[in-house]
Amino acid sequence: MARIHFWTADGSGSGLYRGVLPAMSLDWIGHKPSAGPRLPEDWREPGFDVVVGCRVAKPGPSRTWREMREAGIRLVMDLDDDYFHLDPSNAAAYQLWSDPRLRQGLVDNIAISDTVTCCSEPLAEVLRDYHHDVRVVPNGLPAQYLGAVRDYNPEILSVGWAGTSSTVHELPEAVRALNRIAEYRRPGGVVVRLVGIDPRTAVACGLKGERLGALGWVENFGHYLQAVAAFDVWVAPYRDIPFNRAKFATKFLESSMLGIPLIASDIEPYRAVIRHGENGFLVRHEHEWGRYLKQLVDDPGLRQQMGMAARAEASGSILQAINVQWEAALSAPAAERAAA
Template sequence: MSEHLETRTLIGQRVCNEGPSAVWQELSRRPDRPRLVFEVDDDLWNIDGSSPVAHAFFTQPDVLARLEANIRVADAVTVTMEPLAEQVRRFNPNVHVVPNYLPAWLLQHERPRRDDGAVTIGWGGSATHHMDVQEIGAQLRQVMARNPHTELHLIGADYRKEFGARERVRHTGWTATPADYWRAIDFDVMLAPLRAHVFNASKSALRCLEAAMLGIPVIASDYGPYAAFVRHGETGFRVRRDHEWGRYLRDLVNDQAMREEMGAAARRQAADWTIEGNVDAWAEVITACRESTSR
């Protein structure tokens, strides 16, 4: 490590592996250390067992111990939702809620579109959503069976089995950068299931925001962050009862004008959620960090 540390503020996301944790702890003890900001955007203490890989990793005592120790020595912690802030304050009182924002260029980005009349239904996300995607498998299969002009495109975790769609399905694995992921989104309709669960209470509306930025209408669970973000009947639909997944999906895959109108409304809403327009939120964290370390 350099003798002269020039970094003034260091932001670490989910630092809990052994090597990075050792560095983080060493930095916290240095007299010339940078301000340390710990960032976490999931309730890692309540991952459901239906997501076996993530659950197995974050329930390891050593991993949790390092996670909590690294949060304790941070000058500030950032989270995206208040329920998660409540969890993290057990280890560090200096917690700031900074919502997720996305780059403004997405508002002008033209996503890839098919010209053969096919309608692409899409979902993208990590391997912590097993319980969520199970919510809509039966309804999705029924709609696709009765509407042969549809296809399903999954990005990220491979949930083809959970969705239960065997034909007209594409899967795109993890991309090298977030920008590559956004450019891979070619959905005409975005699915956003979210089961009522303590883990999901700390989720942000990021999936719905991504859809809005790209002008894509979303069908989302009427729960938690999605309920607060999606404007029912304007930027998409919020689902309260299981059969509504099929109803709203049928409406959107068969009505291009509705998709375009809702997508345009969603993009207008998303204009308030750009990184460039909300830099003050992060500036406030850095300022608070500076003040706490100067005392």
């Protein structure tokens, strides 16, 4: 049984998937975990075993990282994005991580860590240039979401997109198709629902029409999952760039847990999890967004078939299956324990 703290960078989805949820899952198997952007006050006391630091790079946290190294705490650096290949379209993040001091701080802190964890194999390949021991631990969700009952033939059909201000620049890939499907004449109609951006941002991206709903940022994760569970079809457009290829297929994780058919861009990581035409659709060319949307909107049987096929595979992504991977990644190798 180990005392573990996940030192999250913030309270966003990253902090949830790489901190709060893993900590909760390790508690289930007897460890003493905690998670949050603040370190526990007693971290200097004997008996504190492991700190998982999420992208530790700024000067203040970096000093603390070195102090923990000197105190003998096992350090695990976790990254869930490729901060070495940020795209300029994500202006705020690009400007932040273009600072040479911040970038060097991250590199230095990776170097003194015992282990590095990340969410995908493409990201692990990038990080192996900076550390010899990089482990891939995927994102997961509690098993309870597998049991939600779905209506695959609602009167009003909802086509959804979910993202943030840092991913909204991916949305224009599917805007034309979303505008057209919102105007599609179907009994009950079709509404386009956006989670994570406000109406003004949606309009700035080119979305229009009366049958458009933009919910804005949803801070509480339970409320977020409740909002996206209202989708009948989910779209996940992404450009084929190094930063996106290193991501975890989180939208497939969420949609498959909820039994929602997903249409995603044909890039890694979605190419690795979607079997085109069976558990979702993969889009190679812009006009295909409209084709696959219309196909799913017209056919409730296909929506159910794809949603259930995705959900059938989601059992491997539950936290109850992933917590042992976290446990292994956070434990010292046998040879290291013997030397100690």
